[in-house]
Amino acid sequence: MTRRCPWKKRSTPPPAAVPPASRRPxxxxxxxxxxxxxxxxxxxxxxxxxxxxxxxxxxxxxxxxxxxxxxxxxxxxxxxxxxxxxxxxxxxxxxxxxxxxxxxxxxxxxxxxxxxxxxxxxxxxxxxxxxxxxxxxxxxxxxxxxxxxxxxxxxxxxxxxxxxxxxxxxxxEEEEESAIAEDMQKLLFLLSEPKSTTPACMLPDVTFVVEQAEIQAHRLVLAMRSPVFAAELLGDMREGTTRHVMVEDMSASTFRAMLRFIYTDELPIKGKTTNERGCKQKCAARRRVDMALDLLVAADRYDLEKLRLMCEKILSESIDTASVIPTLMAVLGRHSCRQLEASCIEYLASDANVYANIKATEEYKELEDSCCSFLANVMDKVATSGVEDMTLAPPPNIVSHLEQLLVSEKGADVTFLVENKEIHAHSLVIATRSPALYTMVLATNQEEYIVPVWGMRVEVFKAVLRFIYTDELPPFEEIALAAGHGVTTIAQDMLVAASRFHLDRMKDKCETMVGECVSERNVVIMLRLACRHNCKKLEDYCMKFN
The missing domain is CATH 2.60.210.10 (Apoptosis, Tumor Necrosis Factor Receptor Associated Protein 2; Chain A)
Structure with a gap:
């Protein structure tokens, strides 16, 4: 007896084993x-x-x-x-x-x-x-x-x-985070060029004064990314209510670079170039190290773990006789920078000639006159050096921080009422990711700020919110189990919801899932669904299904 797959009754010549060309990575x-x-x-x-x-x-x-x-x-x-x-x-x-x-x-x-x-x-x-x-x-x-x-x-x-x-x-390569990154970058651009049509909730709501420069930002974004900012801007600290926050001991350029990372997950430091030679290459390398040092201190101050690791990687790869002492001065004693400190110590202890060259630098001579205790501490560590491998695994990114924000409901300022259940969210995220859903928020009584959502299961709406915050959907089987309905029913509901809130990326995913559920019994229903919501691939699939 042979076990067959549903499509085994058909046959065509076997295909050639040649991978197709691809336009995407x-x-x-x-x-x-x-x-x-x-x-x-x-x-x-x-x-x-x-x-x-x-x-x-x-x-x-x-x-x-x-x-x-x-x-x-x-x-x-x-x-x-x-x-x-x-x-x-x-x-x-x-x-x-x-x-x-x-x-x-x-x-x-x-x-x-x-x-x-x-x-x-x-x-x-x-x-x-x-x-x-x-x-x-x-x-x-x-x-x-x-x-x-x-x-x-x-x-x-x-x-x-x-x-x-x-x-x-x-x-x-998945572009799951690309839409999130693109939307977050829109918020970054609004800091310098706000538009007259921009929803009020998307406008910056806090100003930092750094070296007499005023730099605007969004409280929610900063709090979502940094526990220090969360305590300052959403907690009980004085900065939680004021619109102006003073920042001491940091340059405006460093603060702006840090903000760019917070909004984009990108390191605002240019990579090494091979077309620069001699003096220009040395100057570019020096600027790269200097910025990495400044951002490392900023990352440590605001507990930006991913930024800190990225800066540590640049600095550990750039250690030489000119940079090792400045780097050590920046990280020595910082608990979160132990690995970079160890890399510097290992470099100093690697060869007697290396240490002799470092002692000949102007930075070392200045330290001999002003920071004897620092050098003594360094020498103790050199004598007992031992280094572990650098940890390069990146910590949570923007998407995971958005997911944590949704779960924690911290800073939530809008409530949706679905099947008599309240679901809390953030108007800034809603407006940025789903203008269609934010239109419903604006149409609600501003005093109550409770947005009723009719004709939708609460489990489906929660899945919609998860997609808005993360660009990801929970397994349909999980939604179906929570809702007490079959996967086919939930797949159709999800497709309708994605179409209703104009979430095109979610709609594509749901269209694929609905296609998985097509059968001889429901193909006509699925075809009508595809036509109603302009799902061309699903419509074509249903038309040819037999």
Missing amino acids: TSFVRGEHEFHIVGYNARAALANNAHYSILSGAFKVGGHNWALDCSFHDDGHLASIALLLLTAYITDDAVVAKASLKIEDPLGRWPAAVWESDEAYTFHVWSGNSWQLSQAGRSWTLPVPEAFRGHESRYVQDDHLTILCTVEVLRA
Whole structure:
């Protein structure tokens, strides 16, 4: 008996294994699946004089569902292992993947039987103007590892065989954060060039006075990104109510550069260039180090962990005889900069000539006259130097901070009423990310500032808010479970909500999910839904579904 996928009745010639060209940056997303075949010998015996296959459970890699289909010769030996692409509704022309197989001896007596693809394979699921749901187009036959052939007994223990399949799926680099970053940059531009049509909630509401320069910003954005700013601007401190905040011991240029990072997650320091030579290159490197030092101090002051790590990386890669002492002076004693301090100490202790060259610098001579205790401290650390690897893993970014803001409800100034339940949010985020939803806020009685949302399940609205704050949707199964309805119903509701609030990126995601739910029983309903909300791909899919 052969287990078949729903589309196996159709067939087309197998596609060429050539990856398509891509206009967007791509990378492979990796995942693994262990296929445990219990009763292996008994199942293999069923292939006597007939084709027989065993289908694994579905697993997910790279946003697609996959399965393994093990086929047997009529003599009961494993013939091939096919990788099946199960995802029914796919918006891309093709899916490109690599694969490898590994079968180990459970007792460790023999080397593992291994096979891996030399090149990527292309699953053609879209051809011309029609959807190809063929088994041939969605099946990639993988050879059985050579070491396994003729030696099955080595790898089958207690009538149990385990096949480890690794799948790597080529995906265009996600732009999940690009829309968030773009919207946050709009707020940054408003600091210097506010427009007459800008909603009041999007205008800057706090001014910092730095070196007699007035620099405007949004309290909510700063508080979301920095716990220090959160305490100052949204807490009980005096700055929480005043519109002007004095900043001492920091230059205006450094404060502006820090603000740029807060709004964009980008380091406002130009990278190294190769077209500059001699004196110009040295001057550029010096400016780069100086700015990194200033921003490091600012990051430490306002607890901007990601900015601090980025600056530490620049400084640790730039340590030389000219920069090591200024860097040490900036970080010595700062608990959060221990790794950079250790890198400087390691550099000083690396060679006697290095330390001799440093002692000859003007900075060192000045320190001998003014900061003897500092040098003594440095020398103690040099004598007992030992350095751990630099931690480069970035901490939370803008998206995760927005998600934390939504969960905490800190600074929330608008309340939505959905199915008699209150949901709190922030008008600045709503106005920036969904003007259509903010229009509903403006139309509400300003005294109460409670916005009723009719004709929508509360679980669906919460998912909409999560997308507005993060550009991500929770699993539809999770929403369906909370709402007490099926995934198909929730997928349709989500598509309607995305269309209602003009959230095009969310609409694309929901259109794909609705396409997964199309069946012979509901195809007419789905077609009407697609036409009503101008979902062209879903409409085309439904028209050709049979």
